[in-house]
Amino acid sequence: MKAFLHPFARTAALALAALALLALAACSSSGKRVSPPAAAIQQLTVQANGDWALELRLHNYSSVSMRFDSVDLEVSVDEHVAGRVRVAPGISIGPTSADVVQATLKPEGMARIAVADALAGRRSLAYRLQGKVNATPDEASKSREFEVDDRSALNPAPGLDGVLR
Numbered sequence: 001m002k003a004f005l006h007p008f009a010r011t012a013a014l015a016l017a018a019l020a021l022l023a024l025a026a027c028s029s030s031g032k033r034v035s036p037p038a039a040a041i042q043q044l045t046v047q048a049n050g051d052w053a054l055e056l057r058l059h060n061y062s063s064v065s066m067r068f069d070s071v072d073l074e075v076s077v078d079e080h081v082a083g084r085v086r087v088a089p090g091i092s093i094g095p096t097s098a099d100v101v102q103a104t105l106k107p108e109g110m111a112r113i114a115v116a117d118a119l120a121g122r123r124s125l126a127y128r129l130q131g132k133v134n135a136t137p138d139e140a141s142k143s144r145e146f147e148v149d150d151r152s153a154l155n156p157a158p159g160l161d162g163v164l165r
Contacts, residue, residue: 034137035061036146039073039129042100044154046119046162050112054085054103058133060093065138067092068101073131073148075105078118082111084131092138118164124153125164 043055054075060066068089075082082105089101107115118125128151136143154164 031063032137033063034066034144035063037061037066037068037133037135037148038150039071039133039148040150040152041075041127041129041154042165043157044115044164046115050107052082052105052107052115054105055100056085056087056103056129057098057100058089058091058093059098060135061096062137063095065092065094066135067138068133068135069143070134071101071103071131072133073129075107075111076128076130077111077125078114079126079128080108080110080114082107115164118154119156119162122156124155126151126153 038059038061040057040059041054042057043053045053047053056071056073058068058071060068068091071085071087071089073085075085085103085105087101087103091099091101093099115125117123128149130149131147133146133148134143135146157163157165
């Protein structure tokens, strides 16, 4: 003998399942999450006087917009300290987005040599950014300080002398 559900019971079971799925979806999408930002060097250009023009890429991994108030990072290349970059971008970056800010740096001697060697040899150059980023989450009144310790590498830009990307 076949067992079957009464049409009302079947409809009620389907409605209950749909309601449970809807409740689960609402729970997962309504929370605001503030995550630590990240920083990276998008481009390093050696200027005629030996200083570096940096394009710093600031990443907002939060689910809310963040206003980036200040950046204070120690820059190292090939494990040689190049110096400190301090900028006050004052820009707002949307959720899970990034933007670029300009900075200049008068590099220390060994770091300057490491960059010149990488450019002359057309090889990649490891770097590290370590320090603090102050940012204010959307709709918050107080800035938060985030520790940054990011590592990556740059490569000579084809056709552009003195540029690493």
